[in-house]
Amino acid sequence: MSGPGPVDVAGVAATSDADWAATARAQLAAADARLARRYGPEADIDRLLALRARAVDLVLRQAWARCLGEAPGLALFAVGGYGRGELFPRSDIDLLVLAEAGAQQAHEAALSRFFALAWDAGLPVGHAVRSPAECTAAAADQTVMTALLEARPLVADAAAQAALADAISPQRVWPPREFFLAKREELQARHQRFGDTSDNLEPNIKDGPGGLRDLHTLGWMALRAFGVSDLHAVVELGHLGQDEAAALARERRALGRLRFGLHLVAGRPEERLGFDYQKLLARRLGLEDDAHSLAVEKMMQGFYRSAAIVRRISDRLLQRFEETFDGEAEAVPLNPDFGLKRGYLAAAAPYWPERDLREVLGLFSTWAAHPEIRGLHSRTAGVLGQYLPAFARVSGRMQFDLFHAYTVDQHTLMVLRNMAGFASGQPDERFSIAHEVWPRLRKPELLLLAGLFHDIAKGRGGDHSELGAVDAREFCAAHGLSESDTGLVAWLVEQHLRMSVTAQKQDIADPEVVRRFAILMGERERLDYLYLLTCADIAGTSPKVWNAWKDRLLADLYLATRRMLREGLEAPLDVEARVAEAREETRALVRAAGFDDATIDRQFAQMPDEAFLRFRPEQLAWQTMLLVDVRMGDTRVAVRRIAGTALEVFVHSPDRDGLFAAIVATLDRHGYGIHQARVLMGPNGTVFDTFEVLPADSFASGDPVQLEAALAQALSGELDQVRATRRAAPRQLRHFRFPPTVEFNTTADGRRSLLSLVCPDRPGLLAEVALALRACRLRVHDARIATFGERAEDLFQITDEHDRPLDGAAQEALRAELRTRLDPDSTGAAR
Template sequence: MGVGAGPQAAEGAPGGDAAWAARAREELARTDAGLARRYGPDADIDRLLALRARAVDRILRQAWARCIPEGAPLALFAVGGYGRGELFPRSDIDVLVLAEADAQRAHEADLARFFALLWDAGLPVGHAVRSAQECTTAAAGDQTILTALLESRPLVADSGAQAALSDAIATTRVWPAPEFFRAKREELRARHLRHGDTSDNLEPHIKDGPGGLRDLHTLGWMAQRAFGVRDLQAVVALGHVGQDEAATLARERRTLARLRFGLHLVASRAEERLRFDYQKALAQRLGLADDAHSLAVEKMMQGFYRAAAVVRRISDRLLQRFEETFEGEAVPEPLEGDFVLLRGYLAASGPYWPEGDLRQVLALFSTWAAHPRIRGLHSRTARALAETLPHLPSYERTGPAARGRFMALLRGPQPVETLTRMARLGVLGQYLPAFAQVSGRMQFDLFHAYTVDQHTLMVLRNIAGFAEGPDERFAIAHEVWPRLRKPELLLLAGLFHDIAKGRGGDHSELGAVDARRFCAAHGLSEADTGLVAWLVEQHLRMSVTAQKQDISDPEVVRAFARLVGDRERLDYLYLLTCADIAGTSPNLWNAWKDRLLADLYLSTRRVLREGLEVPVDVDARVAEAREATRALMRGRGYDDATIDRQFAEMPEESFLRFRPEQLAWQAASLVEVFHGQTQVAVRPIGGSASGGALEVFVHSPDRDGLFAAIVATLDRHGYGVHQARVLMGPHGTVFDTFEVLPADTFASRDPAQLEAALRQALSGALDQVRAPRRVAPRQLRHFRFPPRIEFSTTGDGRRSLLSLVCPDRPGLLSDVAQALRACRLRVHDARIATFGERAEDVFQITDENDRPLDEAAQEALRAALRERLDPDSQTPPSGAPR
């Protein structure tokens, strides 16, 4: 195995190494600069990868010649990704030196000089020095080492060294093909789970995420171990991979590789996640541009999501075929119709299935839904489905029989699981082309955590969950669900609610048109069609009403009830709204939103029951609230005299604004409180699924800066305010109520701890209570826009309404409160709504004399807010801690 240096070995005087390394570094920099210039939407990505690998090969061989004596029994191999000849701009360079133990000892200094020289040349080399036996031992103990060695490529190695390495990792020595397959399959599953088992993340991992490059590498390793071939194309001749499948995977590999190459360029490091920090720059490098329907970055990301989906789809089929290779053909187990089970997988029994017949395809999903024990779709049938997919008609081009079968799927068992399967296999997008248009479509914001198609499927899963019984995340959904006349209508509304995203115009209105056309084509009655179309058109209305308006105001509820019109629409809209919000982001649904929507639902149901024409009787509502609160307090052991005394100390308006159980809690917390004292009470909202939501009640003599001090204290302890209500009580007291959620990891989630912190803060000078200045999270920095500040007046003319839309960030509400305090203004009500990176807050405010703001006061507040909130301001606002 004597494969040492060439003629340049004599030039290897240590004194010349620094100069050589500098020249090598410059050469590599020129190569990388040239490759970066060539990179673009039309570049041959395989050529770029090969050229960089070739440039590094040249440098390594030169360094080897300088450091390793000619004839030394050492061999140099490229391994891992470098061994494949795919070298990305910032990827590690992994090499193996193959040498027996005595040769390793004899040339230890030479090898040390070789590796040091490579590092001096700017090459991030990862190396291993092993004998053939050590390769066998290492590979046997760690199959990831085996995969790196499987990719080996000789750099300085004769045929004897190559044969020795090949023999060291032969299947007769380590990891027979079946064991290797099972280990790699489990590794793939575990890796997918680490990434949430979806590629549809806002910042997906190109290399290791589901459908990423590592999935393709895994298939290649399996093929090499099982069949002794270097790539999937070679497996086509063996009959395990179709020519179309191999060609499709090769195309998507180039798509993913182009993204990864460009990502390394714009990040200037070995970044593998498509972070917000780099998405816009990468889209620009790829020649994409914004248009009326999509941002450039959204087009780029849609290309990634679609490529990853295709890789996953074909990968599932190939994994199953590899399994059959090792375990043999299965004995068919007959099912109804033209289907059988093969080792738990559903397969069509006929050789020519489905013969382009959409009804047979829909029958497949019907059979699948009827047998929960089915492991999945057999690879042979999955490939047949993929081949016929482009020829299947859409619902508009098919007949009543196929449409009837589709509706039967929605009314049958596991309808949401069926729609999910149809979506993953491409059938849903073929049947409903509008769904294909939003497949993989992302929205460049922090509000929508999923692509439109994945969000839609999440909404449908939430709807399915309502049918399974009580879920503590949703207070009353399990009570509303049984009232639905036709649950499939809610599924249709969920399917269509976002289907018009990205077309321009109002997606709710456009989606309603699509839904009406679809329902009419499927034979739904005019009443059912109208309900689905109305739900799609109004699917945001309940959320907006609950989060942005004062739903304790009877007129707000009556206006919403007039929109809804009847109890049936209310039931459907409530469930669709809950499912939609909870399916937008894992962190978006919380106990506060649950209570808001439940309160709006119950209030609206009451108005509909009483009749829209019945005027609001404020006195009757107050009296009813008092009696309900009295009953609750009696149940807690309080006598009427105590209850009457507490009621006399509470604002009359509170009996309109709060629910009886809130009023009873507040009244009970004040029983032992005397005039002039401050009282703080904190309690959890909801159960264990509440996300740590707390309700905070503060009763105190009114003082300037009280609201700002409370908000600053909450912020300092890691809580974000979602709703605040400030009512004036008798004797110059205030009744402040806040609904808060942990906004930082350091929030204790302990009501008693927060209660003590607020008591301490409010016992001293309020002007000394300041919120900390914190750096905005990395993602928020990419969604900055100027704040929008608008003023109006409440319906009764008594207060001003401040509407604020601005980028969200830690401490935002505290800064707003400080601006209000600096302008000597009073806050009476606040509704804090956050939609990803956008904060959309509404405040009811007055001047210090409880009058609406005049024009001068509005301008002064506008200036104070801009000073603190303008994203282009680089200095802390005046008076803020530095």
């Protein structure tokens, strides 16, 4: 395989293949380093891609000359992306050797030497050796056909080029229409494959929706259909507007710059713009943080906008290609202004909209009235951003966190989609009472307007809720809404986070919390609208955020507030009356299950009075019946399903040090996340612990019986031996680290301390917190667990071991213990 050959890449005689490959590798590395230095926000990306392809061309031609010289009957072509002359820093290099069977056999050893030499030179070569007839046969696979379509000669005479062109001509394989249909189907399937939410946060620049592959697909279609290798040539054919062609060229360069930089910062052929690389790439592009946006958010907004433009224009062009093959369809009139062309909604006027923006409302009204419409026709699309300039400003805007899986504009559309689900009249198991509330809305369109404007002011600086309310008020006034309707929409936008915050961060079993929220509502109508907006908003943030616990929480707050509004806000809170009412409602449920009053009274006497204020009657009835046969000093564990995959865990036990930590650790070991915990002290030193949990890991069985057995076994032994399983944090969480924030307050009655903890989420977090509390000999009475993507915001009611609020020294001791356990950058590494 080694031996003398022609002049090598350095211009001196090579004594061996190894020496030649080492020199070629060094010179390619030097060329790559020069290109990396030239890379930046103003770099001509087309020039960089062409220069890298040229450097590789030179090495391959010289390797060919060294191994094969001017061997007759052989030709070398670059195919695939390399064939286009676009070569990214870490991209594969695809080659085709065109030769008849006899030539292939005669030069088999030399070809093997050539490919080995290319690899030794550092080129990741993928190759095929085929005759023209074999090319025709292989091209029956559209992937092979696509690669051959852009073949570029490296060492090939005119006859070889003509032979390859003939082998893949439309007369032999893939006529234009069939090729178009196959590539369109492939594009749609690829979009579905990459439509997962993780791809919104860490998009694939090459293959994701709106990525470079979409642009390549349009180019392949144009090349096969019209024989043009540049989309600008499609302009002359009348299928693409000059501004559209310019936009595609601009976004191709923007996406190409991102992909080139991603290869550089990753050091490998990475196509997904993951969290590992986003900040590094933003820095390479010269972006900086400012008061309104992080550098990484600016970069990602640029990507999402590019992808959206590519998708929008490609959708139009696909329609036009379809009309080219099948003929432009006659419009089927729907009304005087609009009709259907191949199922797409088209304006009748050639230069629509001709008069004013009210025609846009007519467009959407027609679309809403005809659910069979496939979408907007290519000559009718792209109006929302013009109609609402503020909406255009949040197009593609992302937030660098794990809570918001969509860009602001995508999230807004998801919110409106959820509202459309409420309007369908069909119960949705995700929302337990939304279908009951929706019919009560006086004007449902006001809710849609609130959904449209609720996040429209993000990224401007200041409170986006207040700024959005101003936008909403101006829009409503300009469109002639009454002052009362305008006020309701603006109020909903301004308050759209209030119900979520109240439900997730406050104790909604506390009548005073509900009273304050009811005072803010003021009336039933506002409550109805805000409840539905809150459900749609949270569920539209990410498919993983909404769950049965949040549904139950919001429904409980809604129902409690509705009741308080009905009874009157002026009525003083009568705690004793509330407890007595809960007792009677609970008694009725237990009596209906076959228990007599004497038994019920005996069990009520063993339960804490606070339980009748904090729990719903059906919870209290369940607990009462569970404890009928429990003797003093015994431990009773019960688990039941309450909604969807949500489980309620009840533990009745003599109070013991470490009990709360042991329960939390056991739940964590079995893959459950705690969303709410309530710890009540009963008579005779007993505890009534209630947890609402959801499966948080794939290994959680979701079976109440299994979890009940696991808890009973864990609590039957030494509590000190119960430990949470140590698990590594998911990769994404490692990129959102920040120091924990620990704050203390006192409950309104002065009996307990409030611990507020904000820190990065990770597996086993609550178990570590429980151990920290135990280490400081503190008692937990209530816990509210809220997770927003990578951010955990937990609230605990705690006391010392004598049931007193924490003094200053105890607070500082707990703060130090929490930081030691939870902050990996603290002096004591996180344990």
